[in-house]
Amino acid sequence: MIKQFLIERRSWILLFVCLHGLFLFVASIDSAIPFTSILYIVFLSMIIFIIFLxxxxxxxxxxxxxxxxxxQDLDVSAITPAESPFEKIIEQAMMxxxxxxxxxxxxxxxxxxxEKDELLxxxxEVKTPLTAMHLMIEDMNEDTLKAKLTYEWLRIHHLLDQxxxxxxxxxxxxxxxxxxxxxKTVIFPEIRALQSWCLQKGVGFEVNLQVPSVLTDSKWLAFIIRQLLTNAVKYSEKSDILLASFERQGQTILEVRDLGRGIDSKDLPRIFEKGFTSTTNHHDNKATGMGLYLAKKAAAPLLITFDVQSTLGEGTNFTLCFPKRNEFINLQGM
Structure with a gap:
């Protein structure tokens, strides 16, 4: 700030130096003017000027x-009140x-x-005709057409849910x-909701819950599992999806493992980014890049941490690590 101040006042400083230089010059060429006295006056005025600066x-x-x-958070109360007229002009403009x-x-x-309320x-409103459409699809007798319509209905249902x-x-x-x-009350309904799609793709489920229950919000946990299972089924073909829960170092772990196409190692750091789909299958128009992003966002308030391991062509393993009971002391409802 000192440098900026001196640059701002350089014209005044230069004027002061030139005037005193002129005094000394006149005193040096005019013998009637005592040079020593003028030098003394210039010296004192320089000291006064420096103190003034x-x-x-x-x-x-x-x-x-x-x-x-x-x-710059639109709160101008932290700014020191202006004193000079020019500062007041700036302050008024900012206000x-x-x-x-x-x-x-x-x-x-x-x-x-x-807009949010209108969208919700x-x-x-859309869910009502969608439910009626599902009932009509269930009454159909032609299995091939029924499977195709069920798959498209499921896609619409999940997009609205997201x-x-x-x-x-x-x-x-x-x-x-x-x-x-x-x-079980969270996982099995999500599996049943995907049943027709899984039958169409030849995908099965293997559930091994060594730890039967966790401390969490059931509705939001169901949403997270829904995104993981949808992803697993989408990229699997004629293979089983494993869901397993167990305890590790005092924490409950839930794994969702599939044997699908897997994720490229260079894509792994980005899979939870909003809108990111894939670099290896960028032509996949069915992917929205929102499922894993929303799952990660929903997991944060629940203190659930994500870990993912995947090998291209061999499958993907998502791990959900649930918090210990004492970590919920800051959450509402505990």
């Missing part, structure tokens, strides 16, 4: 130092700008809330109910 530096830079330290931005942010938030209402939970995730802490949850 130091005082002005501290007074004039307080406002700008606070601007440098300002976090007007932040006031306008706050109004725009408030309006955008209201608009966003309205639309999703719930949209619904995507809107709820930012506020899911308000919806959590942590309790001892039986894994």
């Amino acid at each position: 130091i005082i002005r530096f501290h007074r004039e830079t307080k406002f700008f130092k606070s601007l440098e330290e300002w976090e 007007n700008q932040t006031r306008r931005l706050k109004q725009e942010v408030s309006q955008n938030l209201v608009t966003l809330e309205v 209402a639309w999703i719930h 949209q619904l939970h995507q809107r709820r995730i930012p506020f899911m802490e308000n919806d959590l109910y942590i309790e001892q949850t039986d894994l």
Whole structure:
């Protein structure tokens, strides 16, 4: 800040130096003017000028130092009040700008809330004809057409389900109910929901639950497992998917392992990114890149950690590590 201050005041400093240089020059060529006295006066004025600069530096830079330290979060109360007329012009312009931005942010938030509520209402409205459509598909006698329609119905159902939970995730802490949850009551309904798709692809399930229950929110755990099973079935063919729970170092572990196409090692660090599908199968138009992203987002408030191991062409193993009971002390409902 010292350098900037001196650059800002360089014209005044240069004027002061030139004027005193002129005094010394005149005193040196005019014998009637005592040179020693003028030199003494110049020396004293230089000291006074330096002290003046130091005082002005501290007074004039307080406002700008606070601007440098300002976090630019639309809160201008942390900025040092302006003193000089020019500083007040800057301060007033910033106040007007932040006031306008706050109004725009408030309006955008209201608009966003309205759109979110309308979308949620639309999703719930669509679920009614979707349920009726499923009942009609179940009544069909032609197995080939029935399997194709069931698969397409399932895709629509899961896409709507993802949209619904995507809107709820930012506020899911308000919806959590942590309790001892039986894994069978969560896993088996999700398997049954995928039954027709699995029969079409020749995919089976092997369930081995050494630890029968976990401490979590059953509704959000079901959503996470739904994304993992959907992914596993989508990329598997004529093979079994293993679901196993066990205890390791005092923590419950749930594994979802498939023998599908696997994930390329260079894609593994990115599979939980929003919208990321694949680099090896980039032509796959059916993938949205949202399932694993939403699963990871939903797992965070539940203190569930993800680990994934995969080999291209050999399958993928997702591991969910559940927290210990004392780690839930900060969660609502405990």
